[in-house]
Amino acid sequence: RKFEERLDPRILSSVGFEKYRFPSYSMDNIYHILKDRIDLALVPDSIDDDTVLVCAQNSAKTGGDIRKALNVLQAAAMAVEREGSDKITVDHIKAAEEKVQSKNIINAVLELPLHHRIVLMSVLKFKYKPEHSTTGNVTSMYEALCEKLGETPSVRQTVTDWITSLDMQGYVTTIKVNKKGKTRMISIPDNEIVQTEKALFEDDQLENLRNFNPVLEGVKL
Numbered sequence: 001r002k003f004e005e006r007l008d009p010r011i012l013s014s015v016g017f018e019k020y021r022f023p024s025y026s027m028d029n030i031y032h033i034l035k036d037r038i039d040l041a042l043v044p045d046s047i048d049d050d051t052v053l054v055c056a057q058n059s060a061k062t063g064g065d066i067r068k069a070l071n072v073l074q075a076a077a078m079a080v081e082r083e084g085s086d087k088i089t090v091d092h093i094k095a096a097e098e099k100v101q102s103k104n105i106i107n108a109v110l111e112l113p114l115h116h117r118i119v120l121m122s123v124l125k126f127k128y129k130p131e132h133s134t135t136g137n138v139t140s141m142y143e144a145l146c147e148k149l150g151e152t153p154s155v156r157q158t159v160t161d162w163i164t165s166l167d168m169q170g171y172v173t174t175i176k177v178n179k180k181g182k183t184r185m186i187s188i189p190d191n192e193i194v195q196t197e198k199a200l201f202e203d204d205q206l207e208n209l210r211n212f213n214p215v216l217e218g219v220k221l
Contacts, residue, residue, distance in 0.1 A: 024064025031056035033066055034073060042077060047088040055093050068104070072096045102195045109171070109199035115154060118145050119162050121200050121209055123172055123186050127193070134183045135160060144214035149205070171196070 025033070034052050055076075059069035075096035076088050109120065122141035126133035139159045146153040153159075163186060166172045171192075174184040188196050201210050 025060070025066050026064065027056050027060035030059050030064065030066055030069050034069060037070060037073065042088075043086075046077075046080075046086060051088060051090050051093060054090050058093070058097060068100060071100045075099050105192050105195035106199040109196055110203060112171075114205060115142075115146075115151070116162055116166065117200060117203060117206060118142055118149070118151070119159060119166065120171060120188070120196060121145060121206055123188055124193075124197060124200060125214070126187075127197075130185070130187055133186045135163065135186065136183065138163065138186050141214060145209055145212070148209060148212055148214075 031053060034056060038047060038052065055069060055072060059065065059072070062068075072093060073088075073096070076092040079092055079096060080086070080088050109117065112120070119138070119142050122138045122145055123133060125141050125145075126137070139156050142159055143153045154162075163172065163174065163184070167174045167186075170189070172186050173189055174186050176182060176184055200206055
């Protein structure tokens with residue numbers, strides 16, 4: 001929860017916080033920053049302006065994160081160097097974007113607190129039976145996985161709050177349905193499931209859960 005949400009309204013009123021919004025970089029901003037870096041880091045004529053423009057456009061469309069755009073350019077340049085080529089093409093940029101996106105998702109998952117990762121693993125266990133991935137079942141799965149790991153599970157309301165937080169951050173998606181009362185169906189976004197699975201299965205703290213199936217172990221969900 002945000003810091004100010006935990007404060008008494010009277011304190012908020014007396015403090016008078018000012019909020020600042022930092023807008024994302026525009027395509028034009030990104031293009032000129034990339035050009036500056038290219039002039040410093042790459043040999044002349046190693047990338048055409050049209051290719052730089054594609055990189056800038058794609059970055060602007062996905063949030064305007066200049067660090068990501070620079071990482072994409074670096075990954076593309078390294079790929080060209082490995083190939084022994086002398087020109088960065090649009091195909092190199094597209095491949096680099098996929099590589100950087102995958103790496104960002106994996107790093108983001110691994111940076112989550114342990115119990116948040118266990119919740120994600122709980123959702124992943126319903127990968128082949130998404131119709132069973134209700135809040136109650138995911139929570140029961142979380143409790144079973146905690147027991148397997150020797151971790152003390154948090155109370156169900158806390159787990160529900162974590163699911164909401166993971167949804168807001170884009171790690172999972174939830175859909176409200178009427179199934180024996182109001183509940184949510186929880187899943188990992190299709191375009192992120194491979195990277196999320198890779199991150200969770202390569203996590204040393206969760207490696208014992210890779211082949212663990214609570215249902216087969218007699219755990220009732």
